[in-house]
Amino acid sequence: MPNATSPEPRDWLRASLDSISDAVIATDSAARVTFMNPAAERLTGEAAETARNRPLRDVLRLLDEDTRRPIEIPLGDNGVSPAAVARRPLLIETEPADKLIETTVEPLRDASSGYAGAVLVLRDVTERVRAERALRESQERYRA
Numbered sequence: 395m396p397n398a399t400s401p402e403p404r405d406w407l408r409a410s411l412d413s414i415s416d417a418v419i420a421t422d423s424a425a426r427v428t429f430m431n432p433a434a435e436r437l438t439g440e441a442a443e444t445a446r447n448r449p450l451r452d453v454l455r456l457l458d459e460d461t462r463r464p465i466e467i468p469l470g471d472n473g474v475s476p477a478a479v480a481r482r483p484l485l486i487e488t489e490p491a492d493k494l495i496e497t498t499v500e501p502l503r504d505a506s507s508g509y510a511g512a513v514l515v516l517r518d519v520t521e522r523v524r525a526e527r528a529l530r531e532s533q534e535r536y537r538a
Contacts, residue, residue, distance in 0.1 A: 417495075417516035420502065423509055425450045425469035437495070437516055439488060454514070457485040459494065467499055469512050483519050493520045 401409070411418055417434035421427055427450055430442040438445070438453055445453045456465045465484055483494040496517045504510035 417514075417518075419450070419454065419514045419516070420511060421450050421469055421514075422511045423507075425512070427453050428511065434516065437486065437488065437493070437518065450514075454516075455487060456495075456497070457487065459483065459485045467497070467514070469499075483523055486516075493518050494523045495519060 411429075411431045414431065415433055417437040418429070418431045419427060419434050419438075420429040426447050427445045428447075430438070430440070430445050430453075435442055435445075440453050450469060451466050454467075456467070457463065458465055459482075462485070483496055486493050486495050496519050498515040498517075500513050501509055502511040502513055
């Protein structure tokens with residue numbers, strides 16, 4: 395935590411968010427991107443500067459892995475519905491290959507106005523899911 399000789403709290407917070415490996419995206423109450431850390435830039439292929447103030451759905455294009463249909467995370471004036479966020483990995487189209495990600499979404503609350511936006515944390519689980527699937531397939535072949 396910051397102390398008398400450390401950077402300002404805002405600088406300390408930015409340095410912390412920039413240092414973590416998970417992608418972090420924050421939105422305002424209208425679901426427009428207000429912040430992306432470097433991991434989010436790498437995952438989405440969008441620079442934070444060009445993503446700022448754009449609708450989240452234009453920056454983060456998630457797909458159902460099986461159907462490849464777009465999945466929109468419901469954000470907006472009514473807040474976040476955790477039940478509406480998929481509990482299984484979602485697909486994100488990236489170059490050179492698509493990735494599977496786990497998504498956590500939490501509302502941002504403002505003391506004066508209530509819902510102020512949302513924070514999304516995205517984790518690339520592609521390798522873990524591939525390993526789990528390979529293990530399952532191996533176990534099924536062994537049992538057969």
